[in-house]
Amino acid sequence: MTTADDGWGELAALYREHARLLVRLAVLLVDDVGIAEEIVQDAFVLVHRRLGHVERPVAYLRTTVVNLSRSRLRRRLVARRHPGLVERDAPAADERVGLRDDQRAVITALQRLPRRQREVLVLRYWSELSEDEIAATLGISNGSVKTHAHRGMAALEQELGT
Amino acid sequence: MTVERRLRDAMQARVEGVDAPTMSIRPERPRRVWPAVAAGFALIVVVAIVVALLASGHDDDPIPPASTPYPSRIVAVTTDGRVILASSKDGHALRTLASGALAGGGLAVSPDGRTVYYAEIEQAYCPGDPERIPVTRIMSIPVQGGTPEEIATNVRYPTVSPDGRYLAFTGIPNCSDAGQSVLVKDLYAGARSRGPYDGSWGPKVFAGTTLRGVGGLSWAPDSRHVLFTWFDAPGGQYTGVLDTRAPNTTFLDTSPRVKAKVDTTLCCYQGTRDTLVATVIAQDREHTWTADPRSGRLLDHLTCCGTVVSTDRAGAAFLTYWTDPTHPGGIYRWTLADRHRVFLGSLLFTAAWVPEAGAAR
Numbered sequence: 001m002t003t004a005d006d007g008w009g010e011l012a013a014l015y016r017e018h019a020r021l022l023v024r025l026a027v028l029l030v031d032d033v034g035i036a037e038e039i040v041q042d043a044f045v046l047v048h049r050r051l052g053h054v055e056r057p058v059a060y061l062r063t064t065v066v067n068l069s070r071s072r073l074r075r076r077l078v079a080r081r082h083p084g085l086v087e088r089d090a091p092a093a094d095e096r097v098g099l100r101d102d103q104r105a106v107i108t109a110l111q112r113l114p115r116r117q118r119e120v121l122v123l124r125y126w127s128e129l130s131e132d133e134i135a136a137t138l139g140i141s142n143g144s145v146k147t148h149a150h151r152g153m154a155a156l157e158q159e160l161g162t
Numbered sequence: 163m164t165v166e167r168r169l170r171d172a173m174q175a176r177v178e179g180v181d182a183p184t185m186s187i188r189p190e191r192p193r194r195v196w197p198a199v200a201a202g203f204a205l206i207v208v209v210a211i212v213v214a215l216l217a218s219g220h221d222d223d224p225i226p227p228a229s230t231p232y233p234s235r236i237v238a239v240t241t242d243g244r245v246i247l248a249s250s251k252d253g254h255a256l257r258t259l260a261s262g263a264l265a266g267g268g269l270a271v272s273p274d275g276r277t278v279y280y281a282e283i284e285q286a287y288c289p290g291d292p293e294r295i296p297v298t299r300i301m302s303i304p305v306q307g308g309t310p311e312e313i314a315t316n317v318r319y320p321t322v323s324p325d326g327r328y329l330a331f332t333g334i335p336n337c338s339d340a341g342q343s344v345l346v347k348d349l350y351a352g353a354r355s356r357g358p359y360d361g362s363w364g365p366k367v368f369a370g371t372t373l374r375g376v377g378g379l380s381w382a383p384d385s386r387h388v389l390f391t392w393f394d395a396p397g398g399q400y401t402g403v404l405d406t407r408a409p410n411t412t413f414l415d416t417s418p419r420v421k422a423k424v425d426t427t428l429c430c431y432q433g434t435r436d437t438l439v440a441t442v443i444a445q446d447r448e449h450t451w452t453a454d455p456r457s458g459r460l461l462d463h464l465t466c467c468g469t470v471v472s473t474d475r476a477g478a479a480f481l482t483y484w485t486d487p488t489h490p491g492g493i494y495r496w497t498l499a500d501r502h503r504v505f506l507g508s509l510l511f512t513a514a515w516v517p518e519a520g521a522a523r
Contacts, residue, residue, distance in 0.1 A: 019182030106172035
């Protein structure tokens with residue numbers, strides 16, 4: 001039997017099941033819904049090339065989303081240094097309108113954390129990943145996960161004054 | 163309220179109501195700043211091509227011999243499963259060779275530039291396979307067109323040795339007794355197999371019983387060693403080198419630092435005739451690592467290319483898959499000489515150089 005599906009059906013099923021959570025993960029990493037949507041679309045394009053070759057496509061997608069988010073943040077830094085570039089360096093103002101002041105303060109503090117600390121905290125407290133899963137996603141050791149989590153929480157406590 | 167609870171609460175509130183957009187992940191070209199100029203230029207190119215074709219008097223080989231530092235033609239598998247011959251100058255299709263191919267199943271061209279090997283979808287997936295991996299068989303077809311011929315079933319990722327004698331490929335996991343081993347077939351050894359792997363059509367040179375995710379096959383210039391990748395969850399991907407005549411396997415540097423670099427890897431041999439130099443591509447990090455597969459030592463790295471899907475014989479011209487928000491997703495040409503990406507087509511899923519006739523080693 002021959003089919004011309006080429007994995008698009010499988011990809012569509014993955015998309016239906018996981019895209020929303022991945023967009024939300026990317027939002028917490030880049031603080032911009034539009035950019036988060038682009039990142040997830042790109043991640044699915046990449047994973048399509050690996051279907052049948054990647055044993056755990058969801059884990060692969062999550063790692064790719066984290067890596068692409070990192071690239072976008074790096075580009076945002078460049079844009080800040082070179083104001084002529086078109087890269088948006090702040091989220092749309094209305095994206096945080098629904099937040100209470102205290103929630104907005106937490107999100108702002110989260111975004112100010114060093115990149116690795118922010119990634120670890122988001123993966124642990126929002127994605128609810130285990131230490132092993134976070135280590136595999138970020139390509140770092142379990143010890144580093146603990147260190148970044150500890151430092152990140154300490155920085156948040158200090159920033160939020162609790 | 164603890165910081166942890168405040169963090170959870172704020173993150174939940176931040177993403178409340180955020181939903182995934184409608185799936186539209188087939189990449190498209192971004193808008194051009196000067197569409198009218200571009201359209202005019204395209205018209206000129208089309209007219210020039212038509213005039214050239216008319217002047218040539220036949221369409222057997224519409225692209226003249228290369229005067230460029232890379233082969234003039236590529237073969238590619240499109241997103242809708244067609245195997246096409248295309249110009250490497252601008253990616254325009256010269257002819258369709260076959261259909262029904264698995265876009266991600268691999269593609270290879272013999273070193274004499276005459277035969278294309280690709281993975282055709284045989285059935286949607288093996289009965290009872292929980293992972294529902296598409297089952298493919300490897301077919302061959304002449305670059306000039308003709309009838310596809312079956313080479314082997316339940317396999318994919320074909321790769322031809324530089325001397326043209328051997329075809330390496332992998333088994334389909336959960337589907338055949340070959341598992342996901344690296345397999346090698348002697349193309350000179352008489353009749354071609356038409357059944358599932360049974361050992362009769364070539365040595366099963368590597369039984370990867372403990373390996374998973376085997377892929378990224380690439381021959382060394384000596385037509386003896388095969389570079390491949392595999393992974394051990396949750397650690398990431400490794401790169402190994404198989405000696406097809408021994409057979410034994412050497413693994414490249416598996417230190418955490420290197421493993422982290424190659425955790426999403428394709429790989430290919432690049433290069434020189436006597437030294438075995440492997441190029442390891444860490445896709446998401448856009449790095450190409452060069453390593454000595456005999457010692458496993460990393461030699462150098464190059465930031466260039468996105469996902470490299472094919473290198474030319476000299477290791478100086480790459481076909482790459484690239485996508486980011488500022489570039490249309492698809493196949494690009496990239497050479498060491500000019501070091502910038504030239505877009506060839508968003509509908510091309512994978513591609514391979516077609517070596518120029520008479521240029522074989």
